[in-house]
Amino acid sequence: MGWTFMALVLSHCIMLYSVAMVKKKWLCFAAGLATLASIKLEPYNSWQEALVSGSFELQDILFYGGCGFSIMRCMSFALENCEKNDGNYSFSDLLKYNFYLPFFFFGPIMTFDMYHAQANNTKLTRKEREMWNITTKAVLHLGVILVVDVFFHYLYILTIPSDMKLATKLSDWCLGGLAYSNLVYDWVKAAVMFGVINTVATLDHLDPPQPPKCITMLYVFSETHFDRGINDWLCKYVYDYIGGDHDKIFKELLATICTFAITTLWLGPCELVYIWSFFNCFGLNFELWVAKLFSFPPFSTIEYAMGEAMSRRIRGVFNAANFWLIILYNVLALNSLEFAKLVGRRLIYKGFPLSTLSVLLVTYCGVQLVKERERKQALLDEPELVKPVDGGKEKAE
Secondary structure (H helix, E strand, O other): OOHHHHHHHHHHHHHHHHHHOOOOHHHHHHHHHHHHHHOOOOOHHHHHHHOOOOOOOOHHHHHHHHHHHHHHHHHHHHHHHHHOOOOOOOHHHHHHHHOOHHHHOOOOOOOHHHHHHHHOOOOOOOOOOHHHHHHHHHHHHHHHHHHHHHHHHHOOOOOHHHOHHHHOOOOHHHHHHHHHHHHHHHHHHHHHHHHHHHHHHHHOOOOOOOOOOOHHHOOOHHHOOOOHHHHHHHHHHHHHHHHOOOOOHHHHHHHHHHHHHHHHHHHOOOHHHHHHHHHHHHHHHHHHHHHHHHOOOOHHHHHHHHOHHHHHHHHHHHHHHHHHHHHHHHHHHHOOHHHHHHHHHHHHHHOOOHHHHHHHHHHHHHHHHHHHHHHHHHHHHOHHHEEEEOOOEEEEO
């Protein structure tokens, strides 16, 4: 990338470190967001990009990835420095944190407090068979990369949505499967990329954010993200900070608006990102509104009377519809608004009732399988949730 690029990143570090010394959170946020805006908005981003010499295929990706992640890490450093009661973190701490190479260009972002604690841990030990597990993961990721490369050489799931004449000739089931496959592709890409990076970081005794949750297992907006690092960053410094316990409707609305405003700036403001942010922000809030509504009588009384099994079936129906809203709201960011509108029109309007109900039925069955798997895993992770009742028989609360 050249020394000019390194000097540009270093200038961002120096500026945000200087602001961090003031120990004012609002000032750290203002300076950080202004710096982030300078690489996302014209004409400032073109001016900074022109400083980077050379021309190769990945230059734009590495420039925006390197600068963007660097600024977010510097903001984390500044905000954590505000929480430090005795003195300040040193500039060398920031440089070691920011220029850790495996995380530099593509993340994931570890908040500074987590990275600083793990990087300065002097009691380094390996768990039993840990190196074997690391080697297995590395080989597995290599195998997945080869398989995915072969698959996408023969399966045109990324090309077909760009040809609307061809897309309109597809059946309802093909369109739905194509939209779903596009999100699976994006998840696989993120899972492999973060998996490889995490494997390298694990060799350095770090515990970085894990790859994203599989798209097939997503049925609520609150768990929908493709970068756990950015999600953890936003939750800690914005969403949870403003939203608190997330049980107040107004505070939740303010928290989600602020979160998606920063996400919009992070992704690069444009019409498509505005639409994506609006619908995902609405989906997250709508979940809270529905949960609040059903927690009051008579809905709560009816749910209690119908029993756990029936309650779970009814929730599964709503979750199945939610799953396809997540697909539609995110496929427009991966492909185009026209393709998302085509899929929505065919599955909801023109395909009703046969295509709509059959797709929802299959999705409902999948959601119930996922929920059952999560329930069993929760009982394994927290055995205290299973208590002996009725003469020693075990029953999950």
